[in-house]
Amino acid sequence: MDKTTDVRVADDRCDTSDSRYSRFWYQHTDTFVYPAIGVAVALAAGSFLRPTSGDVFDRGAPDKGGTVSRGGLGKARPDSSGGSSGS
Template sequence: MDKTTNVRVADDRCDTSDTTYSRFWYQHTDTFVYPAIGVAVALAAGSFLRPTSGDVFDRGAPTKGGAIARGGLGKARPDSSGGGGSGGS
């Protein structure tokens, strides 16, 4: 997330030393819809602190926004932001 505008940016922008960008974590439910890149992040829906317990997946939220199916028997895991997965950028 761009800290000056609260807009979601591509994940790789948060992997640099540029302090303009910050990881923003979501712990999502089956009905949660992620913002698209370039769209404002709902600050009340997540946290800047990485979760310390449970499974955390920090990549894979759709760049165009949308829901992510949760993993389970016979399903792929949700590589998702901040986002059971949390993900962020």
Template sequence: MDTTTTTRAVDGLCDTADDRYANFWYQHTDTLVYPAVGAAVALAAGSFLRPSGTSARGVPVGGGTVARGGLGQSRADSGGGSGS
């Protein structure tokens, strides 16, 4: 997220030393729609604090929803279980 405009930035910018960009973590729900790059970020939907046990995963630059894995299946872009 670009902290000066509260809009979504390209994920790679959040890995730099530039204080203008920060990782913003969303609480994943089945109905949450993620913003596209350049779109406004809903600050009430997440936090700047990384949840414990969470690895960095991006969302498509066009935004949208991210499906969860289920019933022992997982997807690279989801928080689904591994089935083990």
């Protein structure tokens, strides 16, 4: 997200050294709707601190917003790292 405007930006913007952009983490639920690029981020629903437990996905929220499908039994997502239990 863009920390000066609190809006979501494209994932690759957070891969730069520009301190204006930062990764923002949400706890995933089946009913949570992620903001589209350019839409305000729900700050009360997440954190700038990377989760230390559970499964962590740092890519994959749709550019137009919406929900994110969870992986099925025996399927791993290529954008995940860490954790051993569901989030």
